[in-house]
Amino acid sequence: MGGSEVKADIEAQAAPRSFVRRSGRITIAQKRALKELWPKYGLKEAAAPLALKDIFGRNAPTVLEIGFGNGETLVRSAAESPQCNFLGVEVHLPGLGRCLLEAERAGLSNLRLIQADAIDVLRSQLPPGSLAMACLYFPDPWPRKRHHKRRLVKPGFIALLARVLEPGGVFHVATDWPPYAEHIEGVMGAMTAFERLDQPPARHTTRFEQRGSALGHEIWEAAYRLRPSY
Ligand SMILES: C[S@@+](CC[C@H](N)C(=O)[O-])C[C@H]1O[C@@H](n2cnc3c(N)ncnc32)[C@H](O)[C@@H]1O
Numbered sequence: 001m002g003g004s005e006v007k008a009d010i011e012a013q014a015a016p017r018s019f020v021r022r023s024g025r026i027t028i029a030q031k032r033a034l035k036e037l038w039p040k041y042g043l044k045e046a047a048a049p050l051a052l053k054d055i056f057g058r059n060a061p062t063v064l065e066i067g068f069g070n071g072e073t074l075v076r077s078a079a080e081s082p083q084c085n086f087l088g089v090e091v092h093l094p095g096l097g098r099c100l101l102e103a104e105r106a107g108l109s110n111l112r113l114i115q116a117d118a119i120d121v122l123r124s125q126l127p128p129g130s131l132a133m134a135c136l137y138f139p140d141p142w143p144r145k146r147h148h149k150r151r152l153v154k155p156g157f158i159a160l161l162a163r164v165l166e167p168g169g170v171f172h173v174a175t176d177w178p179p180y181a182e183h184i185e186g187v188m189g190a191m192t193a194f195e196r197l198d199q200p201p202a203r204h205t206t207r208f209e210q211r212g213s214a215l216g217h218e219i220w221e222a223a224y225r226l227r228p229s230y
Helices: 003-014 028-035 052-056 072-080 095-107 118-125 145-150 153-164 180-191 207-214
Strands: 062-066 085-090 111-115 130-138 165-175 194-195 220-226
Touching: 028 095, 028 180, 062 072, 062 153, 072 085, 072 095, 072 111, 085 095, 095 111, 095 180, 130 153, 165 180, 180 220
Parallel strands: 062 085, 062 130, 085 111, 130 165
Antiparallel strands: 165 220, 194 220
């Protein structure tokens, strides 16, 4: 690791969390899903990095979605791309429950979920060069200036991503909050390890995106490729 990456990693560790633990209402079906379906789809946080080949029973390109909310987009993508492995990281329990129910309904075998802070997952759960793509769709924008330090996208987070993406791997990000889009462009523009793609990959509309669009928010998205020589 170079000096700037070490600094960025320290910065990521020192930052406040990008989420506030919400109790949220959990339905009986979600509770049942968390009890009965978690053993099938859920991964425990472990001290050692995840052995993805053993977990999925094969070697295949792996796609990570960070903060998937209720998981509609994640489940649709996994159902459409059975040739890929999908990993979802979320902290919100009702969202995990919803996602489990949808995954079971879709009969997926290529999806696993982790309930954890994505920062911890990137730092210690994923082996270097293990992801073909990392998706961050509509992260909490933390609009107030005093909360900007809670935003996920910052140099420390991107340095962690660069470690776990394979050479040529893609970071796909979208937001409906123009100041956050500007911030992301600034952070990514300073990262020489990444180049911006002309065309982001296709993706499904998310629940937060629908909400933003209904409020008249403009949707911004971009995709950045980790330079193969990185
Ligand atoms: C604004 S919502 C967007 C949800 C979904 N991606 C969508 O577009 O509908 C942001 C989500 O990210 C999750 N989140 C925020 N910080 C996170 C972190 N550090 N690790 C995992 N999930 C996180 C929140 O719990 C929340 O569900």
